[in-house]
Amino acid sequence: MVSPRLIVKNESEEPSVRLAVLIDADNAQAAVIDGLLAEVARFGEATVKRIYGDFTAPTSASWKKVLQKYAIKPVQQFAYTTGKNATDSTLIIDAMDLLYTRKFDGFCLVTSDSDFTGLAMRLREEGLTVLGFGEKKTPDAFRNSCHKFIFTEVLRPSAKKESDTSDQGSGREAKTVTDSKGQGQAREKNSFPKQFMLDALEQSSDDDGWAQLGTFGSYLTKLQPDFDSRNFGFKKLSDLVKAKKDIFLIEERNQSGSNIKQLYIHAK
Structure with missing residues (x-):
């Protein structure tokens, strides 16, 4: 099993897994991109983000609008013949090239196409985590070939x-x-992003709703790389959460086997 690498240091260090996010533009909707990347951030860092399709086609117009905003690299594949096999093949070839670099802990395959079942199984054989993202129409074969499969319908913004x-x-x-x-x-x-903070806390908390400050901080920066507590007048994230008594409950807990205390937070 590939060991997680230490990527980011917040107020406490936390390891982060390196993920390759590969999107099949023919079988994914641009409307879910916000929720999709937020979900990916729960599992690790999207080190590589690529999308495959024919971006000269009118059907790809919605994707072209978001590629630059989310730093997703487009891989152009002209539709030389009817169907999408060329796109699928390019994605699979890239996935295998990335696999053999041995730089990744897992892959996120964004598609509703069962043609990627073999790829998911091959990645799993190499000991990598495979996360699938697709619509409810996705065949069981591809769903079951992933360690975890998330329906993109639940990622659509209300x-x-x-x-x-x-x-x-x-x-x-x-x-x-x-x-x-x-x-x-x-x-x-700068306005304080209250809802963003609460959503991030919900995603990074345990079953009782408590999140360790370092875990919470790591998730915030994965979701929004330019997030900085100093933008809101606080030197550290701990100062921010302590000051926002109308939003957060805080609790200091002794770390197991030591006298070191860690800060935990909960939505009020």
Whole structure:
């Protein structure tokens, strides 16, 4: 079994597994990309993100809009003949090339196509974790060839979450202040992403709803690489959660076998 590598250091060190995310554009919807990458972050770091398809086709228009935003590398495969076998073959070849680099702990295969069943089984034979993402129509063969399979329908944003995302934008809001001449002047201010923090806490917590601070911090940065508590006036993440008493409950626990205390947090 491949040992997890230490990738990120937050307020406490936590190992992170390296994942290759390979997306079949012919059998995946761009609308799920937010939820998809958030789900991947629960398992490790998406070191490689590639998507395969014919991006000259009108059906790929929705994907072209999100590739740059999420730093996903497109692999163009022209549809020389009817069908999608060329796309499937390119993805499988790339997967095997990545496998033999021995740099990855697991693969995330985003497709509803049973043609990737053989690939999933081959990756598992090498001792790698295989996570599958696809629609409910995905055949049982591919579902069962993965260590875990997640239905993309549950990753689709609800109307409320779409509204929240629109309101928050990039995490900034415009605030009007009055200068010495009484003129209104717009000033940009960081708004606190409350819902984002609560969603991340829910995903990183145990069955009782408690999350160790380091685990929580690691998940935050996996979801949003530019997240920094200093953007909101706090030197450390621990200072932030302690100050947000209206959102978080905190508890200090002794680490097993030592007098070192670790901070745990829970949604209020």
